[in-house]
Amino acid sequence: MLAVTILGNNSALPAYDRHPTAQVVTLDDQLFLVDCGEGTQMQLSRYKIRRSRINHIFISHLHGDHYFGLIGLLTSMGLMNREQDLFLYAPSPLEELINWQLKVASTSLPYTIRFSPLLEEGVIASGPKFKVEAFKVYHRIECWGFKFMQVRAPRKVNPLKARENKIPEHFFDRLKSGEDYTRDDGFVVKNEFVTDAAPKPLSYAFAADTAFNKAVAEKVKEVDMLYHEATYLKDLEERAIARFHCTSTQAAIIAQEANAGKLLLGHFSSKYEKLDPFLEEAKEIFPNTELALEGVTYRV
Amino acid sequence: MLAVTILGNNSALPAYDRHPTAQVVTLDDQLFLVDCGEGTQMQLSRYKIRRSRINHIFISHLHGDHYFGLIGLLTSMGLMNREQDLFLYAPSPLEELINWQLKVASTSLPYTIRFSPLLEEGVIASGPKFKVEAFKVYHRIECWGFKFMQVRAPRKVNPLKARENKIPEHFFDRLKSGEDYTRDDGFVVKNEFVTDAAPKPLSYAFAADTAFNKAVAEKVKEVDMLYHEATYLKDLEERAIARFHCTSTQAAIIAQEANAGKLLLGHFSSKYEKLDPFLEEAKEIFPNTELALEGVTYRV
Numbered sequence: 009m010l011a012v013t014i015l016g017n018n019s020a021l022p023a024y025d026r027h028p029t030a031q032v033v034t035l036d037d038q039l040f041l042v043d044c045g046e047g048t049q050m051q052l053s054r055y056k057i058r059r060s061r062i063n064h065i066f067i068s069h070l071h072g073d074h075y076f077g078l079i080g081l082l083t084s085m086g087l088m089n090r091e092q093d094l095f096l097y098a099p100s101p102l103e104e105l106i107n108w109q110l111k112v113a114s115t116s117l118p119y120t121i122r123f124s125p126l127l128e129e130g131v132i133a134s135g136p137k138f139k140v141e142a143f144k145v146y147h148r149i150e151c152w153g154f155k156f157m158q159v160r161a162p163r164k165v166n167p168l169k170a171r172e173n174k175i176p177e178h179f180f181d182r183l184k185s186g187e188d189y190t191r192d193d194g195f196v197v198k199n200e201f202v203t204d205a206a207p208k209p210l211s212y213a214f215a216a217d218t219a220f221n222k223a224v225a226e227k228v229k230e231v232d233m234l235y236h237e238a239t240y241l242k243d244l245e246e247r248a249i250a251r252f253h254c255t256s257t258q259a260a261i262i263a264q265e266a267n268a269g270k271l272l273l274g275h276f277s278s279k280y281e282k283l284d285p286f287l288e289e290a291k292e293i294f295p296n297t298e299l300a301l302e303g304v305t306y307r308v
Numbered sequence: 309m310l311a312v313t314i315l316g317n318n319s320a321l322p323a324y325d326r327h328p329t330a331q332v333v334t335l336d337d338q339l340f341l342v343d344c345g346e347g348t349q350m351q352l353s354r355y356k357i358r359r360s361r362i363n364h365i366f367i368s369h370l371h372g373d374h375y376f377g378l379i380g381l382l383t384s385m386g387l388m389n390r391e392q393d394l395f396l397y398a399p400s401p402l403e404e405l406i407n408w409q410l411k412v413a414s415t416s417l418p419y420t421i422r423f424s425p426l427l428e429e430g431v432i433a434s435g436p437k438f439k440v441e442a443f444k445v446y447h448r449i450e451c452w453g454f455k456f457m458q459v460r461a462p463r464k465v466n467p468l469k470a471r472e473n474k475i476p477e478h479f480f481d482r483l484k485s486g487e488d489y490t491r492d493d494g495f496v497v498k499n500e501f502v503t504d505a506a507p508k509p510l511s512y513a514f515a516a517d518t519a520f521n522k523a524v525a526e527k528v529k530e531v532d533m534l535y536h537e538a539t540y541l542k543d544l545e546e547r548a549i550a551r552f553h554c555t556s557t558q559a560a561i562i563a564q565e566a567n568a569g570k571l572l573l574g575h576f577s578s579k580y581e582k583l584d585p586f587l588e589e590a591k592e593i594f595p596n597t598e599l600a601l602e603g604v605t606y607r608v
Contacts, residue, residue, distance in 0.1 A: 021387045022350055028380075046380040047347045050322055070412040076380045080346040083372045087321045101412045108408075112370040112401045114449050149414050 010035050010158060010210040010308040012042075012235065014274065014300045015051035019239050019253075020073040022046070023278035027302060028073035031235070032057055033156050033212060034305075035138045041065045041081075042154060042214050048077035049084050055303050059085055060092075064133055066140070067098035068216035069151035075102065079109050086117040093120045097132050097142070099150055100125035126152050129227075134159070143227040145218035148252045155213040155228060161206030163199070170202045210308045213268075217275060219249065220258040225265035232308040234268040235300060237275035242289050256286040260293035269308070274300035310335050310458060310510040310608040312342075312535065314574065314600045315351035319539050319553075320373040322346070323578035327602060328373035331535070332357055333456050333512060334605075335438045341365045341381075342454060342514050348377035349384050355603050359385055360392075364433055366440070367398035368516035369451035375402065379409050386417040393420045397432050397442070399450055400425035426452050429527075434459070443527040445518035448552045455513040455528060461506030463499070470502045510608045513568075517575065519549065520558040525565035532608040534568040535600060537575035542589050556586040560593035569608070574600035 011034045016027030028045025032052075039061045041048070052059055059081065067075050075098070085094065096102075103123045110116060124132060126142050133140040141155040162184035170180065175189045175197060183189065189197040213228040215236045228234050239253035248255050254262075256273060263271035271294050273286050280286075283299050290297040298306060311334045316327030328345025332352075339361045341348070352359055359381065367375050375398070385394065396402075403423045410416060424432060426442055433440040441455040462484035470480065475489045475497060483489065489497040513528040515536045528534050539553035548555050554562075556573060563571035571594050573586050580586075583599050590597040598606060 021384050022353065027350075046377065047350055050327075050347055053322065071415075072380055072383045072409065072413060076376075076383075077346065080372055080376045083376075084321050099412075105408065105412070108405065109372065112399075112405070112449075113372060115371075149412075 010156065010212055010232070011305050012212060012214075012233070012272070013055060013057065013305040014272075014302050015048055015055065016043075016045045017274040017276060017300045017302055018073075019275050019277050020071070021278040024281050026276065026278075027051055028076070029068075029275060030077065031214070031300075032062070033214075035156055035158060035212075038064070038135065038138055040140070040156060043068055043074040043216075044076075044078040044081060045073045046076040046080075049081045051302070052081075059088065060090060062094075063092065064095045064140075065097070066142075066154050066214075067096070067102060068145075068153065068214070069147060069149055070099050070101060071149065071217065074217070078102075079106060082106065082117065082121070083115070085119065086115070090117075090119045093122050095122045095124065095133065097124045097126060097140075099152075100127075126150075145216050145224055146221045146252065147217045147219065151216050151218065153213060153215045153218070153224070153227065155211060155231065157211045158209035160209045163203040163206055165203050173197045173202055175202060212308055215262070217252070218254065219252040220254050220262070222262070222265055225262045228262075228266045228268065230267055232269040233272065233306065234263050234266060234270070235272040235274060236262055238273040238286050238290065239275050239277050241280070241285055256289040257293060260290040260297060263290075263294045263297070268294075269296070270306075271297040272300045272306055273297060310456070310512055310532070311605050312512060312514075312533070312572070313355060313357065313605040314572075314602050315348055315355065316343075316345045317574040317576060317600045317602055318373075319575050319577050320371070321578040324581055326576065326578075327351055328376070329368075329575060330377065331514070331600070332362070333514075335456055335458060335512075338364070338435065338438055340440070340456060343368055343374040343516075344376075344378040344381060345373045346376040346380075349381045351602070352381075359388065360390060362394075363392065364395045364440075365397070366442075366454050366514075367396070367402060368445075368453065368514070369447060369449055370399050370401060371449065371517070374517070378402075379406060382406065382417065382421070383415070385419065386415070390417075390419045393422050395422045395424065395433065397424045397426060397440075399452075400427075426450075445516050445524055446521045446552065447517045447519065451516050451518065453513060453515045453518070453524070453527065455511060455531065457511045458509035460509045463503040463506055465503050473497045473502055475502060512608055515562070517552070518554065519552040520554050520562070522562070522565055525562045528562075528566045528568065530567055532569040533572065533606065534563050534566060534570070535572040535574060536562055538573040538586050538590065539575050539577050541580070541585055556589040557593060560590040560597060563590075563594040563597070568594075569596070570606075571597040572600045572606055573597060
């Protein structure tokens, strides 16, 4: 199961009851919070997502609309007597900023924040069933995208067929990882013959705030679902360039080049009350596009 | 005109769609923002209060539920191209914290923040029609209350009566400030005889977060309206003491000792869904009590 629930889909200035960026990625039994604009903890309450279930938080960059809600959430987790470690992945200055805010309040948290500064591209978090990669995008300040991937599940051994082919049980673990079995008589039992394929591992990429750059498409190649910012409609492409943001059309080009399964558009400028034109413009290029609407859960 | 509009009436942990502390005091043509918990800018939008009309912000203390929304509001004011100076009165560490958050975002504001650290009790802001005093309250960390006062309006000269009594026009300004006029023949024209009294100047005090302490009553003596925190009901007085907060009953005692005109209760703990018991308990001691409800404007 891989899905994303949108908590905030607006750019910097909150408007029309749209909130700054925040979303919750559900990957099997894990909940990942991606960015944490002001009001995220209230949005979590509104959409009945328990704060206690979040163990990993990813912050793309230090523009306020992507992290001003973090300190409130961390504090509330403390007031709710959280004890479990919390993993936080973010640009490095955030750690000291959090510590300073706790210090002026004479507060300490009852749980540990395990802070990982974002330093280079690659895997930053992993577990038995998931893997998260960070990748750089092209914004006015240091900014990171995140790719959430199910780990390839092991192949399923068919015990009946395996025994018929005289494969000993101690080799089953190696069968699960895809190995063939060579019998003492030299005969090779092909793995596919005695195992079934695991379901395809799913992937979702959050491309954060970025200028239009085809390198992003390379970084999110073949993802099942791509969230890409579309701050402006295509007629404001010059403004998008000047501000290191994208238009709806540019987001769709990235999704197309990446051969993504689906495109989610978000980070809409507060100058737009109606969002349908974003969808229309993007669909001209990449038909399987949806608007990232607050409160909605999009499944891969 | 003196009134307060409640934007947040909850204590630290947001709950039941109640927000952390923030309120807007309207004193004639001035709007003062008092505290700025997370989400204040959204609450301002919700209740149609224009951010641009706020020129003075007062922060009582550096617990997050009283200021985590400030940086978002300041940033949004910048995005809306504010040019006018903004006056900010707060405990001193807040200035550096704001500057640091702007720095990591590579952002500068298009307007100037004129920061006044709260250092001692007394007048901290004033204008032709208003005066604001800070006073210390008794919380776990340094914490300030604020008293908003209309400046005593000048008396109104009755020009007909003044001329009948042979008072020259150049003396009218002195009449407005309450002086008697002594004629050349030694006859004294009493001020009250040729002027009318100005309406009584109104006052409102925000007593911030505080333990029960009768010294607070002295500091807010005779205010027309007093906002006093009531985090707990009276059966949790011990918890209130341990956490430097008050109960509904204690808040009412302070209002009574201060001889306040009206009492507004707020800063309710998130353990309470229903607020009516706060009102009932306080009214037993101080009948003219109201709950500070979000979105409601209470006039003095």
